[in-house]
Amino acid sequence: MLPLVIVNPKSAGGSTRDNWSAIASDLRTHFGPFQVAFTKAAGDGARLAKDAAQAGRKFIIACGGDGTINEVANGIIESGADTEFGVLPSGTGGDFRRSLGIPNSPREAARAIRNGKSKLIDVGRITFQSHADETVSRYFLNVSSFGLAASIIERVKSNKALDWLPLGGVRGRASFALSTLQEVVGLDPVTVRVKIDDGEERLLQTVNFCVANARYFGGGMMIAPDAKLDDGCFDLVNIGDIRTAKILLNAFSLYNGTHVELKEVKSTLAKRISVSPSDPQSQIHLETDGELPGKLPAVYEVVPNALRVRVPINA
Numbered sequence: 001m002l003p004l005v006i007v008n009p010k011s012a013g014g015s016t017r018d019n020w021s022a023i024a025s026d027l028r029t030h031f032g033p034f035q036v037a038f039t040k041a042a043g044d045g046a047r048l049a050k051d052a053a054q055a056g057r058k059f060i061i062a063c064g065g066d067g068t069i070n071e072v073a074n075g076i077i078e079s080g081a082d083t084e085f086g087v088l089p090s091g092t093g094g095d096f097r098r099s100l101g102i103p104n105s106p107r108e109a110a111r112a113i114r115n116g117k118s119k120l121i122d123v124g125r126i127t128f129q130s131h132a133d134e135t136v137s138r139y140f141l142n143v144s145s146f147g148l149a150a151s152i153i154e155r156v157k158s159n160k161a162l163d164w165l166p167l168g169g170v171r172g173r174a175s176f177a178l179s180t181l182q183e184v185v186g187l188d189p190v191t192v193r194v195k196i197d198d199g200e201e202r203l204l205q206t207v208n209f210c211v212a213n214a215r216y217f218g219g220g221m222m223i224a225p226d227a228k229l230d231d232g233c234f235d236l237v238n239i240g241d242i243r244t245a246k247i248l249l250n251a252f253s254l255y256n257g258t259h260v261e262l263k264e265v266k267s268t269l270a271k272r273i274s275v276s277p278s279d280p281q282s283q284i285h286l287e288t289d290g291e292l293p294g295k296l297p298a299v300y301e302v303v304p305n306a307l308r309v310r311v312p313i314n315a
Contacts, residue, residue: 003034004052005088006045006072008064016064016090023063023090023106030110034061039068049075053083059310060084061113065091066142070289074139077123077306086113086310093290096142099214099229101315112312119315120305121229124213126288128298138293139303143217143224146275146286146296147190147208148239189240191278192296196236196270203278207264208239211273211300217290218254224267225257232304233269240264273300 005027009017016023027034037048049060049072060083062072069087076083088109089097103109126144127137192209195201210217212224212235224235237260253259260267276297277284284296 001035001055001057003032003059003061003086004048004057005034005036005061005063006039006048006052006068007036008039008045008068008090010039011064011068011091019090023088026107027088027110030107031114039064039071043071045071046075046078048072050079051075053079053081056081058083059086061086061088063088063090065089066093066096066290067091069096070139070141070291073123073141073307077139082308084118084308084310086116088113093217093219095216095218095220095290096214098216098220099142099227100309101312113310116310116312116315118308119230119311121307121309122213122232122302122304123306124211124234125301125303126211126286126298127301128286128294128296130294136294138288139306140213140288141307142214142289143210143212144286144288144298144300145208145210145217145223146284147206190282190284192284193276193278195274196268197272201274204238205240206238209275210237210239211270212237213302215257221254222257223254223259225260226267230305231269232302233271234273234300234302235267236270236273237265237267240266270300271302274298275300 007016007020009020039045039048045062045068052060053076060072060076062069068091073085076085087097087100087102088106089102089104090106094104102112124140124144125137126140127135130136189205189207191203191205193201194204210223212227214229215222215224215227217223224237227235259265285292286295286298
């Protein structure tokens with residue numbers, strides 16, 4: 001079977017649909033022949049990938065943003081098949097492709113996929129409460145968090161202030177920046193109950209709590225500069241009680257990874273993390289690979305060597 005490319009035409013604000021002819025041409029020229037399937041609704045990426053993997057497809061490529069990449073990876077993992085996964089970025093954030101070292105240009109990404117090598121990576125499994133108050137589980141490749149990041153992503157998805165900008169990366173980066181400023185103003189920390197591995201449960205105050213399998217989130221923020229995709233551990237990064245002015249003054253540090261030097265930022269390695277609101281009545285929403293699937297309480301577990309991914313030859 002030819003490789004299957006699962007495309008989310010709505011990614012990057014619809015520019016994937018508008019530019020698909022050019023993207024497909026670059027992919028055929030610099031990667032080779034392939035078949036294609038388009039998603040139409042949420043959940044299609046996982047379903048298409050699972051069905052294709054179970055039917056014997058050996059290589060499946062996700063074309064879209066981090067949400068599309070997450071769905072397709074979930075489908076492959078749930079299939080139980082030994083199917084290789086590839087990433088052709090065409091979204092707003094592009095955080096997972098940064099950790100893989102995949103170029104942002106479709107042409108260069110196609111070359112990297114063609115000439116790349118297979119690598120087994122860890123994934124995270126999160127069990128949480130859906131918005132309908134059901135206990136559900138899903139896998140994540142990149143970062144799952146709650147606090148500031150979830151609020152920023154929620155605002156990004158609803159922000160109309162930048163509709164005058166062209167679709168795609170420019171609007172995406174500007175939207176993340178504007179939404180960050182809007183959410184930081186009047187920011188208050190929350191208190192949660194946390195249990196890490198076999199340790200004691202304790203209360204923790206947080207502005208932003210990140211469980212990182214990879215290095216980047218939020219449109220290029222290097223939230224976990226030391227994270228490795230194949231070390232069998234999460235990098236847990238907590239930004240504690242920090243004043244708004246200090247966040248703004250140190251915003252650049254989130255992009256180069258030096259925020260971990262601030263006294264309010266603590267990090268540790270972990271394989272299993274349980275988190276719940278200190279007040280059972282409070283609702284704390286979480287984000288996972290740039291999507292907003294539900295809320296706390298949640299249990300995070302690392303799944304070592306769970307997915308075979310095509311990465312650049314020098315990665």
